[in-house]
Amino acid sequence: MHKDVKNRTPILSMRNVSVNFPVKGGLPFIKKGVIQAVSDVSLTIKRGETFGIVGESGCGKTTLGNAMIGMVRPTSGEVIFNGKNLYALSREEFKTTRRAMQMIFQDPFSSLNPRFNVYQIISEPMFIRGEDDDETMKERVVELLELVGLSADDLYRYPSDFSGGQRQRLGIARSIILNPSFLVCDEPVSALDVSIHAQILNLLNTIQQQMKLTYVFISHNLAVVKNMCDSMAVMYLGKIMESGSSERIFKNPLHPYTQALLSVVLDTVVGKERELVVLKGDIPSPINPPSGCRFWQRCPQAMQGCKTIPPESIEIEEDHFVACHLVNGFPDVELPSNYDQLVAEKPTRTHSMH
Ligand SMILES: Nc1ncnc2c1ncn2[C@@H]1O[C@H](COP(=O)(O)OP(=O)(O)O)[C@@H](O)[C@H]1O
Numbered sequence: 001m002h003k004d005v006k007n008r009t010p011i012l013s014m015r016n017v018s019v020n021f022p023v024k025g026g027l028p029f030i031k032k033g034v035i036q037a038v039s040d041v042s043l044t045i046k047r048g049e050t051f052g053i054v055g056e057s058g059c060g061k062t063t064l065g066n067a068m069i070g071m072v073r074p075t076s077g078e079v080i081f082n083g084k085n086l087y088a089l090s091r092e093e094f095k096t097t098r099r100a101m102q103m104i105f106q107d108p109f110s111s112l113n114p115r116f117n118v119y120q121i122i123s124e125p126m127f128i129r130g131e132d133d134d135e136t137m138k139e140r141v142v143e144l145l146e147l148v149g150l151s152a153d154d155l156y157r158y159p160s161d162f163s164g165g166q167r168q169r170l171g172i173a174r175s176i177i178l179n180p181s182f183l184v185c186d187e188p189v190s191a192l193d194v195s196i197h198a199q200i201l202n203l204l205n206t207i208q209q210q211m212k213l214t215y216v217f218i219s220h221n222l223a224v225v226k227n228m229c230d231s232m233a234v235m236y237l238g239k240i241m242e243s244g245s246s247e248r249i250f251k252n253p254l255h256p257y258t259q260a261l262l263s264v265v266l267d268t269v270v271g272k273e274r275e276l277v278v279l280k281g282d283i284p285s286p287i288n289p290p291s292g293c294r295f296w297q298r299c300p301q302a303m304q305g306c307k308t309i310p311p312e313s314i315e316i317e318e319d320h321f322v323a324c325h326l327v328n329g330f331p332d333v334e335l336p337s338n339y340d341q342l343v344a345e346k347p348t349r350t351h352s353m354h
């Protein structure tokens with residue numbers, strides 16, 4: 001259910017966050033380098049909203065989510081959570097602040113320790129915190145089991161006794177045991193049968209309302225994002241291409257990449273007919289990403305300047321940001337007098353991938 005989030009205050013913002021990973025080159029003739037998993041990302045997430053991150057596999061969604069909650073330290077940039085600069089906190093402050101931020105993992109099969117029973121799995125974050133006795137922990141675990149649709153009878157069962165959907169319910173219970181305020185859901189239904197997606201998504205919605213949680217919802221499934229998210233960011237090769245109100249983006253996608261992603265699911269998601277945009281080639285490597293706009297090699301509407309000038313993200317209408325020269329015009333560059341016509345005619349591809 002979409003909420004009115006326009007006037008809410010920020011809970012988390014990122015300022016120019018980049019995350020690079022060193023390339024582990026074992027062989028001497030392979031040049032070592034860095035993987036630019038997340039590049040210069042700035043965004044603001046409002047209290048109580050669901051913020052979607054979409055994009056193809058490998059574009060940096062998980063890394064961005066990890067950087068938000070203190071699991072991956074950015075190479076540069078700032079993460080501000082509740083007004084505090086997360087990565088500038090003292091060790092002690094960082095530890096307590098981080099408790100308010102949790103993650104639900106994609107794969108409920110590998111994220112639960114098979115040798116722990118349900119009680120041990122769910123209570124572990126409480127156990128590590130070390131402030132509660134056994135009785136209190138047990139009460140809390142039973143309360144959470146009931147909240148996620150399981151029961152006290154399940155306390156001493158093991159993960160292998162449960163179905164995929166039930167295991168994800170256990171994962172959810174574990175992630176909320178310390179009463180977080182900010183939850184990153186990293187593809188929470190992607191590993192599950194389609195038939196149980198709705199139950200788990202409904203459960204997440206119920207928990208959000210009850211606990212007044214802010215969600216970051218990572219997904220490559222646009223139909224799910226459309227249903228779940230108030231705001232969203234579309235990522236490509238470590239960068240945000242388009243962001244803002246998800247309603248506006250689904251109604252009026254402006255970036256050629258968003259248009260291409262949406263064109264594949266239009267019938268079911270947007271419900272209007274639009275030409276299918278097929279992108280040629282594969283996603284380039286994040287080790288040596290293209291200069292200029294990262295998308296230019298695959299963009300059906302790329303112009304000459306897109307190869308060299310990186311586009312800035314500009315608010316094109318209220319709460320709708322786009323990083324694309326086609327939409328924003330080139331900065332300080334005179335556009336050809338027939339620019340509008342060129343745009344309308346969708347200029348031909350300037351580059352083709354093999
Ligand atoms: N710990 C890591 N070490 C090295 N490279 C990584 C690490 N985590 C992710 N990457 C690389 O960073 C890029 C982004 O990955 P990821 O954030 O997992 O993308 P997504 O979640 O969108 O699939 C990929 O090229 C991936 O191989």
Ligand SMILES: [Mg+2]
Nearest residue numbers: 061062063186
């Ligand atoms: Mg991922």
